Amino acid sequence: MTQITIAQWLLNQQYPQSGGQLMPINVPRYQIVASKRFYGHYDVLDTHTGKREPCGNLATARATIKSKNIIK
Numbered sequence: 001m002t003q004i005t006i007a008q009w010l011l012n013q014q015y016p017q018s019g020g021q022l023m024p025i026n027v028p029r030y031q032i033v034a035s036k037r038f039y040g041h042y043d044v045l046d047t048h049t050g051k052r053e054p055c056g057n058l059a060t061a062r063a064t065i066k067s068k069n070i071i072k
Contacts, residue, residue: 030065032058044068 029048035041036052042061043052055061 028065028069030068032061032065 031045033043033045035043042055042058044055044061044064045052
C-alpha cells in the first residue's frame with residue numbers, strides 16, 4: 001500500500017491531473033513577477049515552461065503579457 005503525505009493529498013485535491021504537471025486550472029500562462037536580478041524591474045514568467053523574460057518597467061511587462069495571453 002502506498003502512503004502519501006498530507007501535502008501531497010492537498011495538492012491532488014487542489015490541482016487536477018494534467019499530464020503529470022501540477023498546474024491550476026484558471027492560471028494565465030504568462031504572469032508578471034519581480035525580477036531576481038534587478039530591484040524595481042519585472043520579469044514575465046511563462047508558467048508552463050518556467051522561463052522568465054526580463055522587462056525594464058511595469059508598463060512593458062503589462063504590454064508583454066497582454067499580447068502573449070491571447071488565446072489562439
